[in-house]
Amino acid sequence: MNWDSQLNSILSVADGSVAKMRERLTSAGKFPKGAEGRLIYSSLKSQTVALLRICSESRPNYRPPSSLRLGVQWADLAAIQSQLQIQSQLIESFSVKLNDLEREKQSQQYHIHTLQGISQEVRSLRGELRKKDRERADLSSEVERRMEQWRREVGRELSSLARGNDLRGDLKESFGSRLGRDELERLRRELERLRRELGRQEEDMQLQQTEARETRRQCEHSRKTLAELTGSCRTHSCDLMRTLCRYSLTQQEVHQMRAAVSELKREVRSLFHQGQALASPPQQLTSGDPSLPAPRSHSKGLTADETDSDSEDFSPTPSLSEISSDDLSWLEDKESAPRRPKPR
Numbered sequence: 080m081n082w083d084s085q086l087n088s089i090l091s092v093a094d095g096s097v098a099k100m101r102e103r104l105t106s107a108g109k110f111p112k113g114a115e116g117r118l119i120y121s122s123l124k125s126q127t128v129a130l131l132r133i134c135s136e137s138r139p140n141y142r143p144p145s146s147l148r149l150g151v152q153w154a155d156l157a158a159i160q161s162q163l164q165i166q167s168q169l170i171e172s173f174s175v176k177l178n179d180l181e182r183e184k185q186s187q188q189y190h191i192h193t194l195q196g197i198s199q200e201v202r203s204l205r206g207e208l209r210k211k212d213r214e215r216a217d218l219s220s221e222v223e224r225r226m227e228q229w230r231r232e233v234g235r236e237l238s239s240l241a242r243g244n245d246l247r248g249d250l251k252e253s254f255g256s257r258l259g260r261d262e263l264e265r266l267r268r269e270l271e272r273l274r275r276e277l278g279r280q281e282e283d284m285q286l287q288q289t290e291a292r293e294t295r296r297q298c299e300h301s302r303k304t305l306a307e308l309t310g311s312c313r314t315h316s317c318d319l320m321r322t323l324c325r326y327s328l329t330q331q332e333v334h335q336m337r338a339a340v341s342e343l344k345r346e347v348r349s350l351f352h353q354g355q356a357l358a359s360p361p362q363q364l365t366s367g368d369p370s371l372p373a374p375r376s377h378s379k380g381l382t383a384d385e386t387d388s389d390s391e392d393f394s395p396t397p398s399l400s401e402i403s404s405d406d407l408s409w410l411e412d413k414e415s416a417p418r419r420p421k422p423r
Contacts (some may be wrong), residue, residue: 166340173333180326187319194312201305208298215291222284226277233273240266 240263 170333170336170340173329173336177326177329177333180322180329184319184322184326187315187322190315191312191319194308194315197308198305198312201301201308204301205298205305208294208301211294212291212298215287215294219284219287219291222280222287226280226284229273229277229280233270233277236266236270
Protein backbone atom coordinates (compact mmCIF):
# COMPACT_ATOMS: atom_id res chain seq x y z
CA MET A 80 0.00 0.00 0.00
CA ASN A 81 1.60 3.33 -1.12
CA TRP A 82 1.37 6.57 0.83
CA ASP A 83 -1.46 7.94 -1.38
CA SER A 84 -3.80 5.11 -0.41
CA GLN A 85 -2.76 5.48 3.24
CA LEU A 86 -3.59 9.19 3.06
CA ASN A 87 -7.02 8.42 1.61
CA SER A 88 -7.75 5.87 4.33
CA ILE A 89 -6.70 8.27 7.12
CA LEU A 90 -8.84 11.05 5.66
CA SER A 91 -11.85 8.73 5.44
CA VAL A 92 -11.34 7.70 9.09
CA ALA A 93 -11.11 11.37 10.13
CA ASP A 94 -14.30 12.25 8.25
CA GLY A 95 -16.10 9.31 9.84
CA SER A 96 -14.96 10.40 13.32
CA VAL A 97 -16.17 13.97 12.77
CA ALA A 98 -19.52 12.72 11.41
CA LYS A 99 -19.95 10.41 14.39
CA MET A 100 -19.26 13.22 16.85
CA ARG A 101 -21.69 15.52 15.03
CA GLU A 102 -24.41 12.84 15.06
CA ARG A 103 -23.99 12.21 18.79
CA LEU A 104 -24.06 15.92 19.55
CA THR A 105 -27.27 16.49 17.58
CA SER A 106 -29.08 13.47 19.06
CA ALA A 107 -30.91 14.41 22.35
CA GLY A 108 -29.36 12.91 25.47
CA LYS A 109 -26.58 10.97 23.60
CA PHE A 110 -23.33 12.85 23.97
CA PRO A 111 -19.96 11.08 23.57
CA LYS A 112 -18.02 10.52 26.74
CA GLY A 113 -14.72 12.27 27.37
CA ALA A 114 -12.64 9.07 27.10
CA GLU A 115 -14.16 8.21 23.73
CA GLY A 116 -13.52 11.72 22.39
CA ARG A 117 -9.88 11.57 23.54
CA LEU A 118 -9.43 8.20 21.81
CA ILE A 119 -10.81 9.62 18.55
CA TYR A 120 -8.50 12.65 18.68
CA SER A 121 -5.45 10.56 19.65
CA SER A 122 -6.06 8.08 16.83
CA LEU A 123 -6.53 10.92 14.33
CA LYS A 124 -3.36 12.60 15.52
CA SER A 125 -1.28 9.37 15.43
CA GLN A 126 -2.52 8.55 11.93
CA THR A 127 -1.65 12.06 10.71
CA VAL A 128 1.85 11.87 12.21
CA ALA A 129 2.35 8.43 10.64
CA LEU A 130 1.24 9.77 7.26
CA LEU A 131 3.66 12.69 7.47
CA ARG A 132 6.51 10.33 8.40
CA ILE A 133 5.66 8.04 5.48
CA CYS A 134 5.59 11.01 3.10
CA SER A 135 9.00 12.20 4.28
CA GLU A 136 10.58 8.71 4.17
CA SER A 137 9.12 7.62 0.84
CA ARG A 138 10.74 10.42 -1.20
CA PRO A 139 13.71 11.84 0.76
CA ASN A 140 15.81 12.90 -2.29
CA TYR A 141 13.06 14.33 -4.47
CA ARG A 142 13.52 17.95 -5.49
CA PRO A 143 10.66 19.50 -7.51
CA PRO A 144 11.68 21.97 -10.24
CA SER A 145 11.18 25.64 -9.64
CA SER A 146 8.67 25.94 -12.52
CA LEU A 147 6.25 23.45 -10.91
CA ARG A 148 6.77 24.27 -7.23
CA LEU A 149 4.57 27.38 -7.22
CA GLY A 150 1.57 25.55 -8.76
CA VAL A 151 1.86 22.75 -6.25
CA GLN A 152 2.06 25.22 -3.36
CA TRP A 153 -1.04 27.08 -4.55
CA ALA A 154 -2.90 23.77 -4.84
CA ASP A 155 -1.80 22.89 -1.30
CA LEU A 156 -2.93 26.29 -0.10
CA ALA A 157 -6.39 25.86 -1.67
CA ALA A 158 -6.82 22.44 -0.07
CA ILE A 159 -5.67 23.78 3.30
CA GLN A 160 -8.06 26.73 3.08
CA SER A 161 -11.02 24.45 2.33
CA GLN A 162 -10.18 22.22 5.28
CA LEU A 163 -9.71 25.28 7.52
CA GLN A 164 -13.17 26.52 6.56
CA ILE A 165 -14.68 23.13 7.46
CA GLN A 166 -12.93 23.13 10.85
CA SER A 167 -14.03 26.74 11.51
CA GLN A 168 -17.67 25.90 10.76
CA LEU A 169 -17.48 22.87 13.06
CA ILE A 170 -16.05 24.92 15.94
CA GLU A 171 -18.72 27.61 15.42
CA SER A 172 -21.46 24.97 15.60
CA PHE A 173 -19.97 23.66 18.86
CA SER A 174 -19.90 27.22 20.26
CA VAL A 175 -23.59 27.69 19.37
CA LYS A 176 -24.46 24.42 21.14
CA LEU A 177 -22.53 25.55 24.23
CA ASN A 178 -24.44 28.86 24.31
CA ASP A 179 -27.75 26.99 24.00
CA LEU A 180 -26.80 24.72 26.89
CA GLU A 181 -25.86 27.74 29.02
CA ARG A 182 -29.21 29.42 28.37
CA GLU A 183 -31.05 26.19 29.18
CA LYS A 184 -29.09 25.91 32.43
CA GLN A 185 -30.09 29.47 33.46
CA SER A 186 -33.77 28.82 32.66
CA GLN A 187 -33.70 25.58 34.70
CA GLN A 188 -32.19 27.44 37.68
CA TYR A 189 -34.90 30.12 37.42
CA HIS A 190 -37.63 27.42 37.41
CA ILE A 191 -36.06 25.75 40.45
CA HIS A 192 -36.02 29.02 42.42
CA THR A 193 -39.65 29.65 41.47
CA LEU A 194 -40.71 26.17 42.58
CA GLN A 195 -38.87 26.57 45.87
CA GLY A 196 -40.79 29.80 46.59
CA ILE A 197 -44.10 28.10 45.74
CA SER A 198 -43.20 25.18 48.02
CA GLN A 199 -42.55 27.54 50.94
CA GLU A 200 -45.89 29.28 50.37
CA VAL A 201 -47.69 25.92 50.30
CA ARG A 202 -46.02 24.91 53.59
CA SER A 203 -47.13 28.13 55.27
CA LEU A 204 -50.67 27.68 53.92
CA ARG A 205 -50.80 24.13 55.20
CA GLY A 206 -49.72 25.30 58.68
CA GLU A 207 -52.47 27.94 58.71
CA LEU A 208 -55.06 25.36 57.63
CA ARG A 209 -54.05 23.02 60.43
CA LYS A 210 -54.33 25.84 62.95
CA LYS A 211 -57.82 26.76 61.72
CA ASP A 212 -58.89 23.10 61.84
CA ARG A 213 -57.85 22.87 65.49
CA GLU A 214 -59.71 26.10 66.34
CA ARG A 215 -62.88 24.93 64.59
CA ALA A 216 -62.71 21.54 66.28
CA ASP A 217 -62.44 23.21 69.71
CA LEU A 218 -65.32 25.57 68.89
CA SER A 219 -67.53 22.71 67.64
CA SER A 220 -66.96 20.70 70.82
CA GLU A 221 -67.79 23.76 72.96
CA VAL A 222 -71.04 24.41 71.00
CA GLU A 223 -72.14 20.79 71.35
CA ARG A 224 -71.45 20.85 75.08
CA ARG A 225 -73.49 24.05 75.56
CA MET A 226 -76.40 22.70 73.47
CA GLU A 227 -76.50 19.55 75.55
CA GLN A 228 -76.55 21.63 78.74
CA TRP A 229 -79.42 23.76 77.42
CA ARG A 230 -81.41 20.68 76.48
CA ARG A 231 -81.10 19.33 80.02
CA GLU A 232 -82.13 22.65 81.53
CA VAL A 233 -85.17 22.95 79.23
CA GLY A 234 -86.18 19.38 80.06
CA ARG A 235 -86.02 20.09 83.77
CA GLU A 236 -88.08 23.28 83.35
CA LEU A 237 -90.72 21.48 81.29
CA SER A 238 -90.99 18.66 83.78
CA SER A 239 -91.32 21.11 86.67
CA LEU A 240 -93.99 23.07 84.76
CA ALA A 241 -95.92 19.88 84.02
CA ARG A 242 -95.88 18.90 87.68
CA GLY A 243 -96.98 22.42 88.68
CA ASN A 244 -99.87 22.33 86.22
CA ASP A 245 -101.02 18.98 87.56
CA LEU A 246 -100.95 20.31 91.12
CA ARG A 247 -102.70 23.56 90.24
CA GLY A 248 -105.45 21.88 88.21
CA ASP A 249 -107.32 20.87 91.38
CA LEU A 250 -106.89 24.17 93.25
CA LYS A 251 -109.33 27.00 93.06
CA GLU A 252 -108.59 30.17 91.26
CA SER A 253 -107.05 32.60 93.65
CA PHE A 254 -104.56 35.35 93.77
CA GLY A 255 -101.82 32.79 94.06
CA SER A 256 -103.11 30.94 91.01
CA ARG A 257 -103.08 34.15 89.03
CA LEU A 258 -99.50 34.69 90.05
CA GLY A 259 -98.79 31.11 88.97
CA ARG A 260 -100.33 31.74 85.57
CA ASP A 261 -98.23 34.87 85.17
CA GLU A 262 -95.15 32.88 86.10
CA LEU A 263 -96.17 30.16 83.67
CA GLU A 264 -96.58 32.71 80.89
CA ARG A 265 -93.20 34.13 81.68
CA LEU A 266 -91.69 30.69 81.63
CA ARG A 267 -93.35 29.96 78.30
CA ARG A 268 -91.89 33.12 76.82
CA GLU A 269 -88.50 32.18 78.22
CA LEU A 270 -88.91 28.71 76.76
CA GLU A 271 -89.71 30.14 73.33
CA ARG A 272 -86.68 32.37 73.56
CA LEU A 273 -84.51 29.41 74.49
CA ARG A 274 -85.92 27.41 71.58
CA ARG A 275 -85.16 30.22 69.14
CA GLU A 276 -81.65 30.56 70.54
CA LEU A 277 -81.19 26.80 70.29
CA GLY A 278 -82.30 26.91 66.63
CA ARG A 279 -79.81 29.66 65.91
CA GLN A 280 -77.07 27.68 67.63
CA GLU A 281 -77.94 24.62 65.53
CA GLU A 282 -77.81 26.69 62.35
CA ASP A 283 -74.44 28.13 63.38
CA MET A 284 -73.17 24.65 64.12
CA GLN A 285 -74.29 23.38 60.70
CA LEU A 286 -72.63 26.37 59.04
CA GLN A 287 -69.42 25.69 60.93
CA GLN A 288 -69.55 22.02 59.95
CA THR A 289 -69.98 23.04 56.30
CA GLU A 290 -67.02 25.40 56.57
CA ALA A 291 -64.98 22.63 58.20
CA ARG A 292 -65.77 20.25 55.32
CA GLU A 293 -64.82 22.95 52.78
CA THR A 294 -61.60 23.60 54.65
CA ARG A 295 -60.75 19.90 54.66
CA ARG A 296 -61.40 19.75 50.91
CA GLN A 297 -59.15 22.74 50.30
CA CYS A 298 -56.47 21.18 52.50
CA GLU A 299 -56.64 17.95 50.48
CA HIS A 300 -56.39 19.92 47.24
CA SER A 301 -53.39 21.82 48.63
CA ARG A 302 -51.71 18.53 49.59
CA LYS A 303 -52.19 17.20 46.06
CA THR A 304 -50.83 20.43 44.58
CA LEU A 305 -47.81 20.22 46.89
CA ALA A 306 -47.15 16.64 45.79
CA GLU A 307 -47.34 17.65 42.13
CA LEU A 308 -45.01 20.60 42.69
CA THR A 309 -42.55 18.37 44.56
CA GLY A 310 -42.51 15.88 41.68
CA SER A 311 -42.04 18.67 39.15
CA CYS A 312 -39.18 20.09 41.20
CA ARG A 313 -37.45 16.71 41.27
CA THR A 314 -37.92 16.33 37.50
CA HIS A 315 -36.44 19.77 36.86
CA SER A 316 -33.52 18.95 39.17
CA CYS A 317 -32.79 15.76 37.19
CA ASP A 318 -33.02 17.68 33.90
CA LEU A 319 -30.63 20.29 35.24
CA MET A 320 -28.10 17.63 36.27
CA ARG A 321 -28.26 16.04 32.81
CA THR A 322 -27.86 19.46 31.19
CA LEU A 323 -24.79 20.22 33.32
CA CYS A 324 -23.24 16.85 32.38
CA ARG A 325 -23.86 17.54 28.70
CA TYR A 326 -22.36 21.02 29.01
CA SER A 327 -19.19 19.75 30.73
CA LEU A 328 -18.70 16.94 28.18
CA THR A 329 -19.16 19.30 25.22
CA GLN A 330 -16.74 21.83 26.70
CA GLN A 331 -14.09 19.12 27.20
CA GLU A 332 -14.51 17.99 23.60
CA VAL A 333 -14.14 21.55 22.28
CA HIS A 334 -10.92 22.03 24.32
CA GLN A 335 -9.55 18.75 22.97
CA MET A 336 -10.46 19.70 19.41
CA ARG A 337 -8.71 23.06 19.78
CA ALA A 338 -5.60 21.32 21.08
CA ALA A 339 -5.64 18.92 18.11
CA VAL A 340 -6.14 21.83 15.68
CA SER A 341 -3.18 23.71 17.23
CA GLU A 342 -1.01 20.60 16.86
CA LEU A 343 -2.00 20.23 13.20
CA LYS A 344 -1.25 23.91 12.65
CA ARG A 345 2.29 23.45 13.97
CA GLU A 346 2.76 20.43 11.72
CA VAL A 347 1.56 22.40 8.67
CA ARG A 348 4.03 25.19 9.44
CA SER A 349 6.88 22.71 9.77
CA LEU A 350 5.95 21.21 6.40
CA PHE A 351 5.97 24.68 4.81
CA HIS A 352 9.45 25.36 6.20
CA GLN A 353 10.66 21.94 4.99
CA GLY A 354 9.30 22.79 1.53
CA GLN A 355 11.30 26.02 1.54
CA ALA A 356 14.44 24.21 2.66
CA LEU A 357 14.02 21.57 -0.05
CA ALA A 358 13.37 24.19 -2.73
CA SER A 359 16.68 26.06 -2.30
CA PRO A 360 19.27 23.37 -3.46
CA PRO A 361 17.78 22.88 -6.96
CA GLN A 362 18.09 26.61 -7.64
CA GLN A 363 21.79 26.58 -6.72
CA LEU A 364 22.48 23.56 -8.94
CA THR A 365 20.72 25.16 -11.88
CA SER A 366 22.64 28.44 -11.59
CA GLY A 367 26.03 26.80 -10.95
CA ASP A 368 26.17 24.26 -13.78
CA PRO A 369 24.12 25.32 -16.82
CA SER A 370 25.32 22.35 -18.87
CA LEU A 371 23.24 19.89 -16.83
CA PRO A 372 19.81 19.32 -18.40
CA ALA A 373 16.74 19.53 -16.20
CA PRO A 374 14.91 16.22 -15.67
CA ARG A 375 11.77 17.33 -17.49
CA SER A 376 10.35 13.90 -18.26
CA HIS A 377 10.69 12.75 -14.69
CA SER A 378 9.18 15.98 -13.29
CA LYS A 379 6.30 15.90 -15.76
CA GLY A 380 5.50 12.35 -14.81
CA LEU A 381 5.37 13.21 -11.14
CA THR A 382 3.49 16.51 -11.38
CA ALA A 383 0.02 15.02 -11.18
CA ASP A 384 0.94 12.67 -8.33
CA GLU A 385 2.68 15.40 -6.36
CA THR A 386 -0.23 17.83 -6.86
CA ASP A 387 -2.84 15.28 -5.79
CA SER A 388 -0.83 14.07 -2.82
CA ASP A 389 0.08 17.55 -1.60
CA SER A 390 -3.49 18.77 -2.01
CA GLU A 391 -4.70 16.01 0.28
CA ASP A 392 -1.74 16.11 2.68
CA PHE A 393 -3.12 18.69 5.09
CA SER A 394 -6.80 17.84 5.36
CA PRO A 395 -7.19 18.02 9.20
CA THR A 396 -6.07 21.63 9.70
CA PRO A 397 -6.96 24.52 12.09
CA SER A 398 -9.42 27.30 11.38
CA LEU A 399 -8.69 30.21 8.99
CA SER A 400 -8.66 32.66 11.89
CA GLU A 401 -5.64 30.87 13.46
CA ILE A 402 -3.29 31.24 10.40
CA SER A 403 -0.83 34.07 10.93
CA SER A 404 0.84 36.20 8.29
CA ASP A 405 4.18 34.42 8.89
CA ASP A 406 2.76 31.15 7.53
CA LEU A 407 2.18 32.68 4.07
CA SER A 408 5.23 34.96 3.96
CA TRP A 409 7.14 32.50 1.78
CA LEU A 410 4.61 33.02 -1.02
CA GLU A 411 5.28 36.76 -1.07
CA ASP A 412 9.06 36.11 -1.07
CA LYS A 413 8.73 33.76 -4.01
CA GLU A 414 6.64 36.23 -6.00
CA SER A 415 8.92 39.21 -5.27
CA ALA A 416 12.17 37.34 -6.10
CA PRO A 417 13.33 37.74 -9.76
CA ARG A 418 13.12 34.64 -11.87
CA ARG A 419 16.42 33.23 -13.17
CA PRO A 420 16.80 32.86 -16.94
CA LYS A 421 16.70 29.35 -18.26
CA PRO A 422 19.96 28.00 -19.83
CA ARG A 423 19.93 27.82 -23.59
